[in-house]
Amino acid sequence: MNAPVANRPSAIGALSALFAREIRVELRTKSLLTSMGLFALLCIVIVGLGVRGISSNETYHRFVLAMLWVCTMFAAVVGLNRAAVSDQRKQFFSALMILPHDPALVYFVRLASTLVFLLATQAIMIVVAVPLLKLDFFDQPLMLAVVPLADLGILAPGVLLSSGTSRVRGGEALLTIALLPVTVPVFLGATGVTDALQAGLGARGALPYVLLLGICAAMFTAMGLLLYGRLNEG
Amino acid sequence: MASASKSSHAWLITLILAVLGLIGAQAVLYMSYLYTPVQITPGTLWVGEPDGGSPINLYESYRIFFIHLPSAYATALCCLLCLVGGVLWLLTKQDKWEALIVSASEVGLVTGAMVLLTGTLWADYAWGSGRIGSGWNWEPRLTTMLILWLAFAALLVLRQSMDTPRQRSVMTAVYGILLGPLYPLVSKAIEIGQTSHPRSFSDLLSAPEIATTKHIASVGVTLAFMALVALRFQTNRIGQQIQQERAA
Numbered sequence: 001m002n003a004p005v006a007n008r009p010s011a012i013g014a015l016s017a018l019f020a021r022e023i024r025v026e027l028r029t030k031s032l033l034t035s036m037g038l039f040a041l042l043c044i045v046i047v048g049l050g051v052r053g054i055s056s057n058e059t060y061h062r063f064v065l066a067m068l069w070v071c072t073m074f075a076a077v078v079g080l081n082r083a084a085v086s087d088q089r090k091q092f093f094s095a096l097m098i099l100p101h102d103p104a105l106v107y108f109v110r111l112a113s114t115l116v117f118l119l120a121t122q123a124i125m126i127v128v129a130v131p132l133l134k135l136d137f138f139d140q141p142l143m144l145a146v147v148p149l150a151d152l153g154i155l156a157p158g159v160l161l162s163s164g165t166s167r168v169r170g171g172e173a174l175l176t177i178a179l180l181p182v183t184v185p186v187f188l189g190a191t192g193v194t195d196a197l198q199a200g201l202g203a204r205g206a207l208p209y210v211l212l213l214g215i216c217a218a219m220f221t222a223m224g225l226l227l228y229g230r231l232n233e234g
Numbered sequence: 235m236a237s238a239s240k241s242s243h244a245w246l247i248t249l250i251l252a253v254l255g256l257i258g259a260q261a262v263l264y265m266s267y268l269y270t271p272v273q274i275t276p277g278t279l280w281v282g283e284p285d286g287g288s289p290i291n292l293y294e295s296y297r298i299f300f301i302h303l304p305s306a307y308a309t310a311l312c313c314l315l316c317l318v319g320g321v322l323w324l325l326t327k328q329d330k331w332e333a334l335i336v337s338a339s340e341v342g343l344v345t346g347a348m349v350l351l352t353g354t355l356w357a358d359y360a361w362g363s364g365r366i367g368s369g370w371n372w373e374p375r376l377t378t379m380l381i382l383w384l385a386f387a388a389l390l391v392l393r394q395s396m397d398t399p400r401q402r403s404v405m406t407a408v409y410g411i412l413l414g415p416l417y418p419l420v421s422k423a424i425e426i427g428q429t430s431h432p433r434s435f436s437d438l439l440s441a442p443e444i445a446t447t448k449h450i451a452s453v454g455v456t457l458a459f460m461a462l463v464a465l466r467f468q469t470n471r472i473g474q475q476i477q478q479e480r481a482a
Contacts, residue, residue, distance in 0.1 A: 161409075169397075185416075230324050
């Protein structure tokens with residue numbers, strides 16, 4: 001008698017199952033959101049303390065918005081490290097890599113779920129920053145619209161690199177060293193958009209920076225999809 | 235037998251590159267001090283107008299460009315070699331491509347440092363107060379170049395930290411590919427936002443002696459740096475072979 005052949009799930013089925021698993025685990029443990037959110041809140045408090053003496057309104061806004069992007073980058077690094085190290089410890093990562101699908105699927109799920117968690121962290125950041133730092137994001141919808149694009153630009157190389165750095169001792173520090181130089185174009189684009197909007201140049205003034213963000217997000221995501229399997233094979 | 239012949243060919247190419255590079259670098263040194271004009275008359279040779287400021291007369295300081303510019307070209311080439319080496323390693327898994335990435339990033343660290351140092355020294359004179367460090371104003375070209383330099387350093391640190399040779403090779407290749415797009419950013423940085431970096435050297439290059447020296451410097455000094463890449467490549471290959479023999 002032949003052994004029953006296991007049904008191979010379709011790519012979409014596997015993708016949605018993995019994504020649901022990431023969200024379910026996070027909702028149960030709340031480990032990523034807690035660490036990223038707490039880190040972001042601490043950063044806001046420290047930035048608030050640091051900018052007390054700035055009297056020029058324009059300088060204040062430009063500096064605070066740039067600092068919020070710095071907080072976002074480091075919050076992303078905290079989240080990526082936690083997710084990758086936890087997977088390595090539970091050997092979940094090895095299980096994922098033997099799925100009968102292209103490893104790009106695992107990369108895509110990890111990217112999408114981390115993006116959701118980072119956006120949730122930024123929502124908390126905005127809610128806190130608006131009254132505490134006296135910022136108003138809501139009169140500039142473009143400023144909010146570029147947030148997912150910039151996040152994708154930061155997380156796409158981050159998810160790729162964290163799968164490699166999490167396997168070695170001191171990988172947390174390594175990820176920061178490796179990721180920050182690569183994501184500088186994203187930081188340049190994100191602060192460029194906020195600067196242009198703050199200076200009253202409108203969407204036309206911000207367009208080159210939005211394009212830079214779009215190119216970075218597309219390029220890094222494509223690189224991640226292509227290289228993730230190579231980085232983690234064997 | 236075939237591998238010994240290949241190896242001797244590689245050494246011959248390295249030697250030719252090194253000789254050409256040395257001759258080129260010597261020629262540039264000679265030309266930049268003895269062939270190009272000794273003193274530039276104020277008002278004749280200018281660089282592009284920095285944002286919001288008056289045009290700058292370069293006087294004698296322009297001679298630093300004969301090192302600065304080729305060093306920047308060599309850094310761009312190192313970045314390209316990292317990208318090409320990364321792609322080829324992932325396609326073929328041959329150790330030589332990993333050696334190429336490592337050599338290019340090591341030399342990229344040197345050439346990048348030269349670009350940053352010569353550029354900052356010139357900027358101290360051009361738009362700073364003359365005091366060392368006064369020219370560093372965080373404008374996009376300077377900053378992106380510093381970031382690229384840090385990325386070369388990050389690649390070497392990341393590589394050293396990997397536990398197994400396999401992890402080391404794959405991480406080197408992946409980071410080499412990620413590093414590739416950074417040079418176009420450095421190149422395009424003068425078009426992003428306010429910049430003090432000269433946008434054009436057309437006035438400077440209108441003097442035929444300066445244009446000739448610049449062209450020879452571009453080839454000669456870049457060749458010298460590429461000879462350095464070739465030399466490091468050969469030594470890295472020897473290092474890889476020793477490691478393989480020890481492991482066997």
